[in-house]
Amino acid sequence: MDVLAEAVVAGAAGAELERLPLPARFTAAHLRAEDVDSFTGVADKDVRKSIHVGSVPMPELAPDEVLVAVMASGINYNTVWSAMFEPIPTFTFLKHFGRQDRWSARHDQPFHAIGSDAAGVVVRTGAGVRRWRAGDHVVVSPVYVDEEDPATHADGMLGAGQLAWGFETNYGGLAQYGVVRASQLLPKPGHLTWEEAAVNPLCAGTAYRMLVSDRGARMTQGDVVLIWGAAGGLGAYAVQLVRNGGGIAVGVVSSEAKAEYARGLGCHVVINRAEIGLVGSEPADPATVGKRLGRLIRAATGEDPHIVFEHVGRATFGVSVFVVRRGGAVVTCGSSTGYQHEFDNRYLWMRLKRVIGSHGANLQEQSAVNRLLGLGHISSALTASYPLTETAEAARLVQNNAHMGKVGVLVLAPRTGLGVTAPGPVQAG
Template identity: 65%
Template sequence: MSTTMSEAVIAGADGATLEKLPLPEQFAAATVRLADTKMFQDTDEKDVRKSLSVDQVPMPELAPDEALIAVMASSVNYNTVWTAMFEPLPTFQFLKQMGKAGGWERRHDLPYHVVGSDAAGVIVRTGSSVRKWRVGDHVVVATAYVDDQDHETHRDGMLGHGQKAWGFETNFGGLAHYAIVRASQLMRKPALLTWEEAAANPLCAGTAYRMLVSDRGAQMKQGDVVLIWGATGGLGSYAVQLVRNGGGIPVGVVNSRRKAALLRSLGCEAVINRSELDEGDPTLLQRPEGWKRLGTAVRDAVGDDPHIVFEHVGEKTFGASVFLARRGGTVVTCGSSTGYQHTYDNRYLWMRLKRIIGSHGANLHEQWEVNRLFTMGRLLPALSKTYTLDEVAAAVRSVQTNEHIGKVGVLCLAPRPGLGVTDPQARTRVGEDRLRTFQSEPTRVP
């Protein structure tokens, strides 16, 4: 009986062997369907378990500048929640727009959308113009899908007009057995990490790095006080680590004692539990009296107001963020998980000379810098739970309802957690317990 491509990848076959094997005609993938885009229009209960499914989809053709990845593991980001809710608009509008460009872009305009913006796996095919990568390479995928023929891309990949979020604004994403990526998205997988640990990092860690460290973000310096909303979430957990590594003072905001304890284990000395601060009124931090109470808590914890506010929650926190930043301080924002319409008192912005910086994703250089930190063990993966691909709807639901901490992983071709480490000595140097800091609960895998 002949070996299939998937079996060979799982068995660790080398590149020469993988090149000789045929690709499957179909593969399993997490999808949403065009026919379902109106399923939630008459209800407030937009349960993503109803819209997400695992289907067999046809293997797409590979463009010259692309690589086909056998995905060992992926992870859940909030953009997949948006996709599965069909909000703020159905992502099929992005795919349709891609299709209008013609050429290879036409492939993306399909009646189904393969979702997922993180992946770690093995290259099994490369396009004819791919030079620096080979079949058999172990890789992780950077999220930014850029047009290298757009002049703005060469100033900053995130500024190009053709820049898209892979697996959200494009098809053939990472929550699948196979994914298509441009060669300009590829990075070496950190050898000390498992497949699922490696897959948890690129989107959120790269985004946090650009927001805080990059010269295109807040340009954090030593001694800066940084207020971090959702500090044990996917973005926040990397922000805490980056602030500590850079000599800043992270002030983490969480909503439970369990999350507060996790933050302290990361070395975040200043932790504010908003469930204790608001005394049972979840709307308090949307009003000036709540802003003032939180400002007092920050000063009590670190003796100063924030130089930087790390903002991604949006509608429910943005007014507080603008108020809380110190005179001349910065609010850096990359998202709005609670809503896009922000209200704030502009007097605190203009009269106190504050800045608001919009930040989106990370360019390839920034992603490589972050990936290097994981390879060195200077950043820890925020993976907390791991599901199987068959359980992907439940995994995304846990993020939708904010039941999770850190990042939620999804095994795709990898048959079980713990595989993929190719430098066990480096892993030992960093320490198994440290690398598993967020994995305080058992995985969902048999």
């Protein structure tokens, strides 16, 4: 650990952090451009073979950027995609981004420091940064926006320059230092540990936009919401948001252990995939599986779902369109089983159903969900933590869907349980 990182871990004040020199290099979980073709013709694209942990150079900081000493990070499915070089190698994103201007050119490197979640301490701010200073405890939104794009000011997710930090940009969160735009930062909830805080932004923000935001499904009290993968990272936050918002959460999981976890989060009804004949990642027959699923949901709730929370993709999308009620909405992000979806359009058009595409969350939505975490109305979905040196093992767990909730990664934090600065959640009212 360099002297600046040591000072961060020791809890040094912001003034001292500003005086200490930046290291020329730092440790990061990263991919190598030379490995891009290594999985060609390979059935099991084991991410443990492509994720490396080692030294990378420190970039120059742009005027609108902040350098965060990362105490903890988390594994998201985009880390798995990056490490599998699918659907295209992320080096393609970096090359495209690098052509924009001088500052973007820093991202086009023969390495890609990955990771789209982080909690840590600000150690440097660019000349144009006003709201943040060294020593601040922060969490990082994964949404990297172009503030000069007019569309960004209507909705950060609509700007043409919007990118996923650590996936479509370099210098992500699975590293001792992360380079972020000031518009990505929010204050860390004081009652959470570093690892508890680090794993929330991407999945909690995405679930909030999908379900609660007026840009998503606009869930209201009493809505029956079908949640695929209710014990996973996205699902764990979706269950809590549905429960807290007065909805009825119906979760689909793949094991009894995951069913117990989903119930503990507040899932009203839990259905095992095996009960409806849904096995593996191949597309299910929508009518056959959909009728079975619909019967189970109606038996438990008395009605068909108003909303389907869909992120599994190819294996389940046809069932989602089939099973949602007349006039209901399928809100979708990601596609962990494949992007090419098939569904019977008669059920969509003749029954006036809607498909809503959703991606990430703008800063206002991230702030809203961060407030809920601060109030204790939503809990961190952290279930396991790995050291940075074992990032590849942590990613493999997610790749195999062998995890529950979110998997955290300790970066500069020497052990779990650190970073708490408040005795408990702030109580509303």
